[in-house]
Amino acid sequence: MLDFLENHDIPIKDCRGQSYDNSSSMSGKYAGLSAKIKEKCEFATFVPCAGHFLNMVDAHAAGCVSEAISYFQMVQKLYNFFSSSTHPWNTLIEHSGSKKVLKCLSQTRWPARADAVSALHEGHKQIIEALMSIAEDAEQPRETRHKPLGLSRKMGNPEFIILTEI
Structure with missing residues (x-):
């Protein structure tokens, strides 16, 4: 400096x-x-820096709410599933069209979390469609088809939908 x-x-x-x-x-x-x-x-x-300090406060506060912890874990699971290989990612892109695609969460940058939730909010229906497309693809191994079914069920959970909407 x-x-x-x-x-x-x-x-x-x-x-x-x-x-x-x-x-x-x-x-x-x-x-x-x-x-x-x-x-x-x-x-x-x-x-x-107040911004860094408030970021730590936000992270700690969210870590005290079990619903927030579960929600962000699910958001990360969705990202992990789709980014695990090119087939799920390409399927997501195909179904998302011009919508934002899922983003990885950040432990320290709350704007990255906001981007991840925004992409989920904007493309909720398309993400479920991509999950179901993979689940119904007979060319995929059984385990690969089973996981997206569980994720799509969790995305249909009323609590998950409400947290995505607010």
Whole structure:
């Protein structure tokens, strides 16, 4: 960071604040980036990034609600199933058309979770159709046909539908 500022003729002496995530490499009192900048400019007060902090609060809060845990596990199972090989993924793309396709969840980035749920919300019917297409494909092994049946049943669960809609 200091090299970047120097290379771009940005004087560190003019720094009056700094904000990063709360990891020790960034905010560490003795060896973190904030401490190194503070050595160069005593006015560069460190304030933890509110966005990162709120993200941790959201993650912890959702982890306390069993329904949310189950819901996001199901969203991840759907993504894992379709992304496990090219056949399920191509079937999903074929049925989704121009709709968004399923996304992988992120443990730390809530916008990624929102994208995953948005794709699920927008393509709910098409995802079920893709699952049923795979389940009814006699050329697929029995286990490959069994799994999408279970997933489509869970997608029809009223609680799952409500959580997808809200």
